[in-house]
Amino acid sequence: MDARRLPTGLVFASAAADASAERIAAPGWSLDETRGRLVELSGHAALTLAFGLVLDAQRRDEPIAWISSRASHFFPPDAAAGGVDLDALPVVRVDGAAVARAADQLGRSGAFGLLVLDLGGQDVPPPLVARLAGIARAHDATVLCLTEPAFAPARGDRAGRELGSRLGSLVSLRIATRRRRDREGFVCELRAVKDKRRAPGWVYEDACRGPAGT
């Protein structure tokens, strides 16, 4: 391969099976971007994009742990169909309020390069958020939290107002995701709403296919 030029031009990395490509996730959405950071991911494409990062971690041989509640979790056949090696993905299933505590236990070991916390609507106490942020920094790991946006209580006829991050100001990278249809299928898009390392507003897109029938 020519050392000067890689094959894709403007493309923010191709997901094609290129044996010479070291990464699946594009710059802007890869462990290079999230390493050492507490990252919050929310929106309608959060789970799919989170698995993009899982794939990147598996390609780099970074140990991963996925922590979620027993009541709700990712659908494993979809993850496997996307190329994830499920045998190399330990899943910790606990009661919803214990997700962050379990992540704290695992993160302190420094043995995981990517910890995914599927928090749903759970709030995390600020001291625990601070510890998770510290774990990410200390061990050069990615602590990725999947959240549902927080809303202020509805008043009368007014719908609740979105308050933003559930995890507060210690989040280093906060990302909003959405999914849209196009002629080819779906496009999962993420937009950096807050980024402590570079200017927010950057975007990453991944073409995906929906479940059979959509």
Place this chain on the structure above:
Amino acid sequence: MGRPEHEPARRPAAASSMAIACADVPALPLSIAPPAIEGVVAALAELLRRFSPAVEPAAGEPGTFWLDASGLARLFPSPAGWARAIHAALAAAGHTAYVAVGWSRFGVYAAARSRPRGGVLLLADAEAERRAARRVALARLGIDDEARVALERLGVRTVAELVRLPAAGIQRRFGAAIYRLHRLATGVDAPPLAPASPPAPFVAALELDDPEPDRERLGFLLKRLLDPLLGRLATRGLALAALHVGLRIGRSPPSARPLEWSLRPAAPTLDAVQLMGLVRLRLERLAVERGVVAVRLLVDGVPATRTQLELFAVPPRRDPAAAARALARVRAAFGEDAVVRARAGSGHLPEASFAWEPIDRPRAQPRPRAIAPRPIVRRVLAAPLALPPRPRREPDGWMPRGAAGGAVVHLDGPFVLSGGWWRREIERDYYFAELRGGAVLWLYYDRVRRTWFLHGEVA
């Protein structure tokens, strides 16, 4: 050195609205190995930051950069003057470059890449940029050879011919790369500039409670600061090329400059012993009798060779034994069935298509597969949630999640699953219900129980 610009400041009003520039340095030496290219790209990005605060190195194309051209009117006489200054700076650094200033990311990129022999191009307006971009041959844009040949067989050789292709089917026929190029060229995708922030400097500092006049103790203090810096360098694959030391001497006036000195090892290194030897030799020549009250170290890093990293003896990045111990602690705290992995099941119902299997430790070497495009991953409820019965009349539409979730705007289905007659008859009509707010719910109607259930969500 440069070719004359096409539109030198004849239209200052239009030119002041120009948003973006692309600097292409196509001729990075072939002899540079890929790891060293990162250093060259970083150095070029640093050079270009003198001309714009927002510089984005192109991902996957070393030598191509986007710069934010807006807001510089008070610093440069004109966009043409700005572009010429960039070109001159790159030439002074020994690079042949082409600088295009225009209106859109793809437009300036295509224009810059179309002129490999260097120069400056100012695109008068968006229409001129569009025309220039569409004339560009696809072979100039660094696309995959296989895709380029496949396009040429259809007579598609330029950007203009590419954008005339219908979007549907491009990804399937030519791959995701060409599909994205098509979207960029047609303007469907117009990602904002994503500037890379300058790399964080490797700095360590220490304030002392009492002035320290002893050179030996000072040496230990400097070593205490230097060791973690070397560790950070090694983590980033860098070696120390220069060490800059600042010492603030006690009882100096506040305006006094600290004692500053630099030292360079014979070759970039991570060897703390060698570096501290140099530091101590320098300390012996300094007048520190009044005592040092503050110390600051700044390190210049360059890409390290494998040998340098091995000499530093960086410990294994992740310890599998520590991971196993951590998982054991989690099992102890949350139950033996808390740590599991997913196994494929043989059932056709969604909940029977997988099972959770307790594990002690995961597979050591992951074996992910490259799949394109990836499927969207659904979220599934461990126990499907029964929904309220649908009212006979729904003036505002069906709202499975209540008013907060919005009404269903699109329904795909039914997809019928049935079976289990030998144990418990199951008849489910599955649907994907898209809500006004954007969520897509995974629902089913249980014909036996005559109830709607929420099974999950497309996420």
